[in-house]
Amino acid sequence: xxxxxxxxxxxxxxxxxxxxxxxxxxxxxxxxxxxxxxxxxxxxxxxxxxxxxxxxxxxxxxxxxxxxxxxxxxxxxxxxxxxxxxxxxxxxxxxxxxxxxxxxxxxxxxxxxxxxxxxxxxxxxxxxxxxxxxxxxxxxxxxxxxxxxxx
Amino acid sequence: xxxxxxxxxxxxxxxxxxxxxxxxxxxxxxxxxxxxxxxxxxxxxxxxxxxxxxxxxxxxxxxxxxxxxxxxxxxxxxxxxxxxxxxxxxxxxxxxxxxxxxxxxxxxxxxxxxxxxxxxxxxxxxxxxxxxxxxxxxxxxxxxxxxxxxxxxxxxxxxxxxxxxxxxxxxxxxxxxxxxxxxxxxxxxxxxxxxxxxxxxxxxxxxxxxxxxxxxxxxxxxxxxxxxxxxxxxxxxxxxxxxxxxxxxxxxxxxxxxxxxxxxxxxxxxxxxxxxxxxxxxxxxxxxxxxxxxxxxxxxxxxxxxxxxxx
Numbered sequence: 001x002x003x004x005x006x007x008x009x010x011x012x013x014x015x016x017x018x019x020x021x022x023x024x025x026x027x028x029x030x031x032x033x034x035x036x037x038x039x040x041x042x043x044x045x046x047x048x049x050x051x052x053x054x055x056x057x058x059x060x061x062x063x064x065x066x067x068x069x070x071x072x073x074x075x076x077x078x079x080x081x082x083x084x085x086x087x088x089x090x091x092x093x094x095x096x097x098x099x100x101x102x103x104x105x106x107x108x109x110x111x112x113x114x115x116x117x118x119x120x121x122x123x124x125x126x127x128x129x130x131x132x133x134x135x136x137x138x139x140x141x142x143x144x145x146x147x148x149x150x151x
Numbered sequence: 152x153x154x155x156x157x158x159x160x161x162x163x164x165x166x167x168x169x170x171x172x173x174x175x176x177x178x179x180x181x182x183x184x185x186x187x188x189x190x191x192x193x194x195x196x197x198x199x200x201x202x203x204x205x206x207x208x209x210x211x212x213x214x215x216x217x218x219x220x221x222x223x224x225x226x227x228x229x230x231x232x233x234x235x236x237x238x239x240x241x242x243x244x245x246x247x248x249x250x251x252x253x254x255x256x257x258x259x260x261x262x263x264x265x266x267x268x269x270x271x272x273x274x275x276x277x278x279x280x281x282x283x284x285x286x287x288x289x290x291x292x293x294x295x296x297x298x299x300x301x302x303x304x305x306x307x308x309x310x311x312x313x314x315x316x317x318x319x320x321x322x323x324x325x326x327x328x329x330x331x332x333x334x335x336x337x338x339x340x341x342x343x344x345x346x347x348x349x350x351x352x353x354x355x356x357x358x359x360x361x362x363x364x365x366x367x368x369x370x371x372x373x374x375x376x377x378x379x380x381x382x383x384x385x386x387x388x389x390x391x392x393x394x395x396x397x398x399x400x401x402x403x404x405x406x407x408x409x410x411x412x413x414x415x416x417x418x419x420x421x422x423x424x425x426x427x428x429x430x431x432x433x434x435x436x437x438x439x440x441x442x443x444x445x446x447x448x449x450x451x452x453x454x455x456x457x458x459x460x461x462x
Contacts, residue, residue, distance in 0.1 A: 043256070054271050113253055119242045123374030124257070133263040137256060140268055141296045144278030146285040148292075 030072040034092065035081065038105040040065045043113060044135035047091060047098040051084030053139040058096040060135045063112035067100060068092035103143060239370050246366035248313060251353065255310035255318050258386045259298065267301040272323060280333040281340050288341070288410065297340070299323050303437040305390055306444075309343035311353040319343060325438070329431060335424045338417070345406050351399045356385045394444030404451045425452050 040061050048055040061067070070090040072080040083090060088099040114121040126134075245253065263269055277297055285293055297319045306325040310318040319340050326336060346352070361382055364375065389395075395403075411418040429448035432441045442448065 043253075113245070113249065117243055117245050119369070119374070120244050123376055124379065125376065126260075130260050133260045133269065134256070136263075136269050137259060137298070140272075141298055142274075142276075142278045143294070143296050144282040145295070146282045146291050146293045149286065 030074050030080070032070045032072055032090070034068050035071045036069045037066050038069050038089070038107060039109050040067060040100070040104055041106045041110045042104050042138050044131055045100065045104055045138045046135045047093050047096055047100055049098055051088035051099040055099070058098040059093060060131070061093060063114060064109050065093070067105065070097070104138065239368060242368050242370040244364055244367045244369060250365055252312040252316050252318065255312055258310070258383050261383060266305065266320070268298050270301045272299050275333070277333065277336055281337045284337040284341060293317060295319065297321060306438065306441055307339050307343055308390055309347035309352070311347065311356065317344060317347065328435065329427050334420055338421050338424055342403060342407060346395070346399070346403050349399070349402065351395055352389060355389050356382055390444065394446065397446050397450070400446050400451065401454060404454050408455055422452070422455060425455070
């Protein structure tokens, strides 16, 4: 009888602890809200699990793919739109929520090479491997633009 | 009574036979083959109809129905023309203004495993250093893409690209072996920037065949993939075998000499950089081919150093 009671106590303790921990996760989670739609501007690209070019790839997208841009709001009401040294946007694409480099997103639809020259692009017979590398290429590039700076 | 019944039967008989007779006449008239007279009648009627149409033509004109028909036909023709044009446009080949960046990236994609660029690399913030340097040299609104590669097969290069776009390849082992600073790396990239601006690389790739193909349309013809593959191979020839000529290298070095002399510190850094590369190519077997692609650091130094005695 004592054994049974101690067994139930242990079970109760485990369930209770896990519930408390679960509540903590939810409370730490930030509220995500959609703030608009943006379009992917490059040939191919990746949606990453974290705001890093080396983070796991959730899905691959192509030029002009619409993405839902999200913002995160912390418990104290602070809004976060850009992440990881202000280079990444949190996005929703189909079933995935991940990060895309903000430099590759535009407010309006883009002129896309594979759309404008569809038969030429098809003629190249790019396989899945090529498309994978094309998306990786845009992860691996370090990019910049020289500008006239007014000091 | 009998008389009455007879009378009824008789009248019934007369009625039914008259009905039958009428029916027979109807069937006969239906099955009757068209006689010549009938055909003539039909033609007459048809011609009457035609005559009738011409007689109402003026009325149709007045009603604007003819105009409406013409408008509808024009609309249909226009729609078909637009559709045909749209279908044809899909077979367009990009012109030179938008071809080069795409083609260079295609080469990078096709040679990804050989160039080993899909690896984890530290963030040197080279793009910031180089754009700042470009700005100091007065080159604004230039979009740069730098791809670090983990190979010694290629040390550095700028690939042909669209106007105001620049794609650079830079070897990670090369910059590590020479222990290059950000300024030195910027100078290497700037040398490539000048070289690509002069169009040497593009001129090696672009022959008459490719020139004619770019900006054309291949509707009704098969896509010439063989030509694309042949020209992709030309990239390999330039970057791994043939390289640049002495004349091209001389012109590049002389232009850098002029551009850098306004800042003697920078000019000296360039000189030191060339000395480092010269030593590397002479002592490290991995970089023996460097002088073949960019002939040659030793010559570049001789072109840069003043001839007479320094007073």
